[in-house]
Amino acid sequence: MLxxxxxxxxxxxxxxxxxxxxxxxxxGAPYVFIDPQEPTRMVGFEFDLAxxxxxxxxxxxxxxxxxxxxxxxxxQRGNFDIILNGLEITDExxxxxxxxxxxxxxxxxxxxxxxxxxxxxxxELKGKAVGVLAASVAQRLLEKMGGADLRVYPGNVESFRDxxxxxxxxxxxxxxxxxxYLTKEPGLVASGAPFELGYYGxxxxxxxxxxxxxxxxxxxxxxxxxxxxxxxxxxxxxxERQAKLASYHEEPLVSQTPVSALRDWRKYxxxxxxxxxxxxEISSLxxxxxxxxxxxxxxxxxxxxxxxxWLAATYIEAIRGTPLLIQLFMIYYGLxxxxxxLDAFTAAVLGLGLNYAAYEAENYRAGLEAVPHGQMEAAxxxxxxxxxxxxxxxxxxxxxxxxxxxxxxxxxxxxxSSLVSVITMVELTKVYGMLATTTYDYIGLGLMTxxxxxxxxxxxxxxxxxxxxxxxxxLHHPR
Amino acid sequence: MASTILVENxxxxxxxxxxxxxxxxxxxxxxxxxxxxxxxCGKSTFLRCLNQMEPMDSGRVTVAGISFEAKAGPLSALERxxxxxxxxxxxxxxxxxxxxPHLTVLRNITEAPIVVRGLHAVQAEEKAxxxxxxxxxxxxxxxxxxxxxxxxxxxxxxxxxxxxxPEVMLFDEPTSALDPELRDEVLNVMRGLARxxxxxxxxxxxxxxxxxxxxxxxxxxxxxxxxxxxxxxIFTQPKKERTRxxxxxxxxxxx
Numbered sequence: 001m002l003x004x005x006x007x008x009x010x011x012x013x014x015x016x017x018x019x020x021x022x023x024x025x026x027x028g029a030p031y032v033f034i035d036p037q038e039p040t041r042m043v044g045f046e047f048d049l050a051x052x053x054x055x056x057x058x059x060x061x062x063x064x065x066x067x068x069x070x071x072x073x074x075x076q077r078g079n080f081d082i083i084l085n086g087l088e089i090t091d092e093x094x095x096x097x098x099x100x101x102x103x104x105x106x107x108x109x110x111x112x113x114x115x116x117x118x119x120x121x122x123x124e125l126k127g128k129a130v131g132v133l134a135a136s137v138a139q140r141l142l143e144k145m146g147g148a149d150l151r152v153y154p155g156n157v158e159s160f161r162d163x164x165x166x167x168x169x170x171x172x173x174x175x176x177x178x179x180x181y182l183t184k185e186p187g188l189v190a191s192g193a194p195f196e197l198g199y200y201g202x203x204x205x206x207x208x209x210x211x212x213x214x215x216x217x218x219x220x221x222x223x224x225x226x227x228x229x230x231x232x233x234x235x236x237x238x239x240e241r242q243a244k245l246a247s248y249h250e251e252p253l254v255s256q257t258p259v260s261a262l263r264d265w266r267k268y269x270x271x272x273x274x275x276x277x278x279x280x281e282i283s284s285l286x287x288x289x290x291x292x293x294x295x296x297x298x299x300x301x302x303x304x305x306x307x308x309x310w311l312a313a314t315y316i317e318a319i320r321g322t323p324l325l326i327q328l329f330m331i332y333y334g335l336x337x338x339x340x341x342l343d344a345f346t347a348a349v350l351g352l353g354l355n356y357a358a359y360e361a362e363n364y365r366a367g368l369e370a371v372p373h374g375q376m377e378a379a380x381x382x383x384x385x386x387x388x389x390x391x392x393x394x395x396x397x398x399x400x401x402x403x404x405x406x407x408x409x410x411x412x413x414x415x416x417s418s419l420v421s422v423i424t425m426v427e428l429t430k431v432y433g434m435l436a437t438t439t440y441d442y443i444g445l446g447l448m449t450x451x452x453x454x455x456x457x458x459x460x461x462x463x464x465x466x467x468x469x470x471x472x473x474x475l476h477h478p479r
Numbered sequence: 480m481a482s483t484i485l486v487e488n489x490x491x492x493x494x495x496x497x498x499x500x501x502x503x504x505x506x507x508x509x510x511x512x513x514x515x516x517x518x519x520c521g522k523s524t525f526l527r528c529l530n531q532m533e534p535m536d537s538g539r540v541t542v543a544g545i546s547f548e549a550k551a552g553p554l555s556a557l558e559r560x561x562x563x564x565x566x567x568x569x570x571x572x573x574x575x576x577x578x579x580p581h582l583t584v585l586r587n588i589t590e591a592p593i594v595v596r597g598l599h600a601v602q603a604e605e606k607a608x609x610x611x612x613x614x615x616x617x618x619x620x621x622x623x624x625x626x627x628x629x630x631x632x633x634x635x636x637x638x639x640x641x642x643x644x645p646e647v648m649l650f651d652e653p654t655s656a657l658d659p660e661l662r663d664e665v666l667n668v669m670r671g672l673a674r675x676x677x678x679x680x681x682x683x684x685x686x687x688x689x690x691x692x693x694x695x696x697x698x699x700x701x702x703x704x705x706x707x708x709x710x711x712x713i714f715t716q717p718k719k720e721r722t723r724x725x726x727x728x729x730x731x732x733x734x
Contacts, residue, residue, distance in 0.1 A: 377532060378577035382591035382643060383567035385559075392594060396581045473581050473623045 009081055009204075010057075010211040019054040019061050022075060023085035024068035026155055030180040030235045031086050032063065045176075046084050048231045049103065049222075053084075053202075056218035069135040069437045072096050075203055081211065083203030086174060088137050090198075094253050096440050098206045100215045102199030102248050103228065105241040108138055109178040111171045112191040113163060119170050120192025128169035131159030131424075135437045137198060138172040151344075151424045152434070158333060160185055162424075165336040167343070176237050197241065199248065261435070261444035268435060268445065275431030276452050282348050282427060283417045287410050289353025294360025301361065302368055303390065312361070319358035325419055327351055332423040348420035356413050363405045367398035400471040407464035411457045428452060483508045483647055483678045484529070489538035489549075491521075491528055498524045500702040501538070506647075509676045513689040513710070516699035517725060522682045525699070526649050529680070530569040531562050543568045543646035567595065570640030574652040576632045578624040578639070584611065585620040588639045596643070603642075610638040614668050630661030634668055647678040654685060686729060690714050698722045 013019050023032045023046060032044035042063060054061035064080040071083045075097060086106075089099050112119050119125060126147035132138040134152050142148045151168060153159040156177050162168045164187055175194050182190060202219075204212050222228050223245055232238040261268045300312040319327070328351040335342065342350065371394050379389035418429030426434075432449040436442045484506040491499040498521045506512055514522040527533040529540055535549035545565045547558075554562065579587050588607035592598040598606075611617050614634040624632055633653055640648060650669065654662040666688050673679060673692045683689060689696055689710060696713040698706045698721075706719045717723045 372577075374573060374575055374577040375579065378571075378573065378579070379591075381530060381532060381566055381571040381573075382639070383563045383595040384591060385563065388594055392590065393579055397579075400581075471581070473625060 008210060009208045010214055013057065013059055013081055013211070017059050019050070019057060019059050019082065020064050020080040021050050021061060021082050021084045022064045022066045022071050022080040023083070024071070025063070025065055026067075028068075028085075029156075030176055030237065045104075045231055045235045045237055046086070048234070049228075050084055052222055052227050052231065053215065053218050056221060057214060068133075069433065072203065072437070072440065073442060075205060078205075081204070081208075082215070086176075086200050087203050088198050089201040089250075090137070091253060092438060093203065095255075095258070097203045098208070098212050099201035099203055100212060101219055101250070102201050102245055103219050103222075104176070104200040104232070104237075105244050106198055106200060107175045107194035107241065108141065108172060108196040108198075109175045109194045110191045111160075111163065111173065111178050111182065111188055112169065113166075114187055114189050116169065116191065122172075122195065125170060125172065129167065131162060131168045131171040133159070133173060133177075135434065136173065137196070138174070140438075141196060142172065152426060152430070153424060154422055156181065158424075160188065161333055161336075163188060165341060167341065176235075179236055197244075199245075259439035259441050261439060261441045261448060263444075265448065269448065271435060272428065272431055272445075272448055272452055275426060275428040276456065278425065279414070279417050279427040279429075280456060282345070282352065282420060282425065283410075283414045285349045286352035286356065286417070287413055289349060290356035290360045290409075290413065291406075293354065293357035295364055297357060297361035298364035298368060299390070301365055303386065316358045316361050319355055320362075324351070324355045324416060325422065327355055328419060328423055344420075344424045347423055348417075348425050351423075352413060352417060352420065356409060359409055360406065363402045363409065364398065366405075367402035368394055370401050371397045400468060400473075403464050403468045403471070407461060410460055414457050414460075415453065482506055483510075483543055484680070485539075485541040486529070487539045487541075489525070489528060489540065490536045491524055491533060492536055498702050499528070502702075502704060504697075504704070506678065506680070508678055510678060510694045511673045511692055512680045513693035513696045514680065514682045514699055515684070515686070515689060515696060515725070515729075516705075520699040521702040522699040523651055526571075526651050526680060526682055530566050530571055530649060532571070540565075563595070567643050568646045570643060570645035570648045572633070572636050572640055572648065572650045572653050574655050576624075576629070576636045576656070578632055578636055580624050582623075583620065584616065584622050584624070584627070584635050587624065587635060588642045591639070592642050607638070607642060610641055611635075613641075613671075614638045615664070628661060629657045630664045633657065633665045637665075637668055637672075641672075647680065648672065650679065650681040650683070652682050652684070654683070684729065686714070686726075698725065700725070 025032050025034060025042060028044065030044055032042060032047045035041040035043045050061040050063070066074045066079065068085060071085060071087065072093065074080070075083050087093060087099070089102060093099060110119055110125070119128065122141065122145060125142065129149040129151060130142060131151045131153055132142060133156060134154055139150070139152060142150050156173065159168065159171045160181055163171050164185070170191070178190055182188060202215050204215065229238050232242065297312045297316060300308045304312065328347070331342065331351045332344065332347040375393055375397065376389055379393040417427060421427060421430035428449060432445055436445050439445065482505045484504070486502055486504040489499055489502045490497070502525060514525070516522050524533060528535050529542070531547060537549045539546060539548045542565050545561065545568060547561060547565055550558070579590065582590060585604065585607055588610060589600065589603040592603045592606070593600055608617065608620060611620055614637055616631060616634055619627060619631065624635070627635065653669070654665050657665065662685070666685065669681070670692055693710045695707060696710050697704055698713065700721055706713065706717060706722045713722065714726065717726060
């Protein structure tokens with residue numbers, strides 16, 4: 001729902017009787033999440049807080065789902081009135097939007113497996129595999145410190161899973177999340193004391209001064225009348241740090257010129273290129289796997305004995321009929337349950353390669369079937385075995401037929417490789433996302449990223465074109 | 480004289496449709512056999528059963544000493560090997576040429592000798608060039624099939640089959656897909672082969688060629704051999720009414 005930017009948002013909220021608030025309920029406990037006991041209902045301390053705030057404004061609260069690292073741009077384009085979702089009061093955020101007085105004081109917490117020792121301080125995380133939530137304070141802290149093997153996750157559940165699976169040595173995250181998940185993870189513990197105090201504030205557009213004032217007043221009132229303490233205690237989140245909420249003073253913001261990635265391309269291009277290299281590595285290896293496995297599948301489906309034929313057909317239909325994203329999740333997070341623990345790179349290549357193998361198999365089958373029946377007959381009549389005939393007569397002719405669809409698939413795979421960021425691979429699109437969410441230069445970085453994708457995929461098209469022309473066997477070029 | 484081909488009681492059905500009703504036949508070395516008959520009479524199927532392109536329902540085929548018996552179910556490795564041996568002994572020329580479009584004329588001819596017989600590439604090429612000269616296409620070795628006329632393609636196909644040094648050549652309507660003016664160049668090559676003493680079975684509608692080159696003419700109809708004899712006997716004084724009727728129709732068409 002779009003609300004007017006320049007108009008008085010507070011008045012608009014009162015008129016329509018609802019306060020829309022943006023948050024990400026995916027893996028969002030204890031902030032806002034689906035009640036595990038009653039999946040049709042939302043709960044969470046921010047969910048309760050939104051209701052309490054709305055009541056103070058005399059309206060109802062309505063949640064608008066939005067991915068967490070896209071909340072700020074979504075607010076700016078008017079998708080909702082406020083952000084209420086563990087948004088840290090940082091100078092970076094304050095450059096983009098206005099933030100209310102804090103409603104919660106949080107800290108960073110290291111979480112490890114029970115048996116792990118010696119990982120109690122930030123500096124002790126150097127050289128360790130550490131999981132963090134994308135675009136979180138924890139990520140920025142570790143990046144600033146350097147030296148840790150940083151793994152970036154789209155949600156919290158996944159990083160805890162990998163900690164249990166021993167892919168990680170530790171997870172660094174906001175204390176409230178740690179408190180909530182540690183009650184559900186008997187094998188994990190909070191390691192060392194919380195550190196790096198910070199505050200969550202409500203995000204509003206910079207033009208909404210009146211709304212900001214009303215929210216500040218509402219927070220103050222909720223703090224004074226004990227509502228905040230009641231809500232936080234319900235989720236075991238009230239601690240001694242919250243005493244600081246009343247005495248909070250905002251530091252003056254040193255205004256910075258907005259980042260322009262195009263102007264500072266020397267700074268950003270190397271980062272994007274590093275991501276592009278990962279993209280090229282993953283897609284090339286995945287394509288090699290897809291071509292090889294696809295050919296096996298197609299041959300099995302066309303020339304195999306009955307059970308083999310049936311197996312190949314089932315594989316192709318099952319893979320084509322289910323989303324790649326789910327297959328990646330199952331390979332990376334599901335297989336450890338049966339004792340197969342692949343690193344993210346291998347899982348990414350396998351996931352993409354085995355998925356595209358199904359599409360390649362169908363391309364090849366179509367290509368092989370398009371070769372006239374008489375070709376096989378002529379080869380057999382000359383005494384060739386079926387295998388010799390397929391390899392020397394049928395496949396070479398099928399190749400020319402399948403070049404266009406296979407090229408198409410390779411380019412599609414190249415772009416689909418961005419999906420592997422869900423299993424912690426930092427490839428081109430992920431680098432773009434990470435840079436964009438900190439600089440907010442979605443357009444400049446987007447143009448650079450798109451140009452990189454194009455620069456990498458266009459030569460593949462040209463090459464395929466040339467190959468296709470070369471394989472015309474004199475059909476259009478009499479000597 | 481030992482027979483090059485011996486067919487005993489060959490039957491073949493496609494589903495409920497019986498195409499060959501127990502055909503038996505013997506062919507001497509160097510004999511040119513012409514199969515004629517209305518379309519759908521089973522003469523092409525008979526030829527395809529000879530080199531095992533179609534599995535037989537029952538009966539036995541012997542080509543140059545290699546025997547093959549009808550069998551239900553999949554073949555053993557040994558039987559498949561036997562089948563391939565038989566195919567190399569019986570060279571096949573198809574109505575639609577079936578040249579390999581991705582290979583040059585030369586490689587069309589050398590491919591099977593190299594792959595199947597393990598011939599050295601140099602020898603295979605030498606032999607291929609000799610065969611191309613024989614079919615009058617020495618200057619077309621590096622062309623692709625698509626760059627040749629139909630008649631030239633069929634001559635390459637004959638050279639390709641000859642490269643395997645077969646004991647017998649099977650021609651399945653070799654000129655039917657060609658324009659009339661291109662037929663002679665193919666028929667001339669076949670005449671030459673017959674003169675050299677090649678054992679041949681030719682399914683054809685070219686009655687002039689049949690009369691001129693054939694040692695024996697066999698008239699097929701409805702899956703049976705109706706009549707056989709010398710070209711003179713069949714074309715001038717056929718004994719059976721069906722043969723007479725067929726020849727009347729065919730000769731009326733060509734004149």
